[in-house]
Amino acid sequence: MRILIIHPEFKNTGGVSGYYSALKDKFCVEIKHFNIGKRAERKGIFINIFRIFKDYLLFIRELRRSKYDVVHINPSLDFKSVVRDGVFILLSKCYRIKVIVNFHGWCKSFEQKINRSALWLFLNIYGKADVFILLAVEFRNKLLAWGFKQPVYLETTAVDDELIKDIDMQTIIRTRLDNTQCKVLFLSRIVKEKGIYETVDAVNLLHRKYSNIELVVAGNGEEIQRVKDYVKANAISNVSFPGYVKGELKKKSFEGSYMYCFPTYYGEGIPISVLEAIAFGLPVITRPVGGIADFFEQDNHGFITESKDPRVIAGYIEKLYLDKELYKKISLYNYHYATELFLASKVTKRLEKIYREVLQL
DSSP states (O other): OEEEEEEEOTTSOSHHHHHHHHHTTTOSSEEEEEEESOOTTOOSHHHHHHHHHHHHHHHHHHHHHSOOSEEEEOOOBSHHHHHHHHHHHHHHHHTTOEEEEEOOOBOHHHHHHIIIIIHHHHHHHHTTOSEEEESOHHHHHHHHHHTOOSOEEEOOOOBOGGGGTTOOHHHHHHHHHHOSOEEEEEESOOOGGGTHHHHHHHHHHHHTTOTTEEEEEEOOOTTHHHHHHHHHHTTOOSEEOOOSOOHHHHHHHHHTOSEEEEOOOSOOSOOHHHHHHHHTTOOEEEOOOTTHHHHOOBTTTEEEOSOOOHHHHHHHHHHHHHOHHHHHHHHHHHHHHHHHHTBHHHHHHHHHHHHHHHTTO
């Protein structure tokens, strides 16, 4: 069984790249990675157009040179990704190869555009896929409503086993509870719709009452400078910006924080950072977006709310800060839940099972 997985190159941070970085050494079947998408060192519209066509030519060469049983494609439901990856579906089918389409992100506005004017085209191209892998029941229901008949598997993103290898959760919990500082972590690509301003405002509301509560904003992105300007303009003193963290720094960020706040209203699948926070035993405060709504258990994983009101978010932060028994219960539950379901070694086993079922092995 030989599988060709199409995804952005590993040096890109987060998202699909981060997902396959965690999985790549865990597979027990033969896997080849084929990189597409933007290259970190190359920019410009003409370079991007050239790169796309070059990717198609290299893909054709790869299919001619080696025999693959399955091509595993990883788009998001947005215009650029759907158009680009639709061509990979058609090319794969020209060589009579089974195709798995694994949607990661899901843009609601593009979903509406498909509904209005492009459903027939979407069905004719993506209907050639043999199987879909999705991150949310909501996404599955939409595909079924559109008329897709193929098998649909629900999956999660993944936490790299190495990230939590050999951690002592009981000791980490004791250290957090003994620490006089209460660090609220927001670790993500910094985008407005991921709830960064709501988090800043929530922590600022509490800082007036609890001077030891602070916010750590770990990450870079299009909104980072505007967030820093907002913090400065409003004289908010309890926010730090360590920038993008990875490896040991990322591990220390999770270990040294008290809870994870991520009130996103972005077009999420299942954000890897949420699963990583759960794996480190951090109670999570979030919103029921994408696949988060399918697994998240109120009062067991933390708190989930439809609200974007900073006062509501602040109320949950305060509850976790004051109720130590609840904190310990959630922390231990999250750690054990993640090690059973979210580790990359567990996810690869489930993917391999899907590959075998697609090939009827």
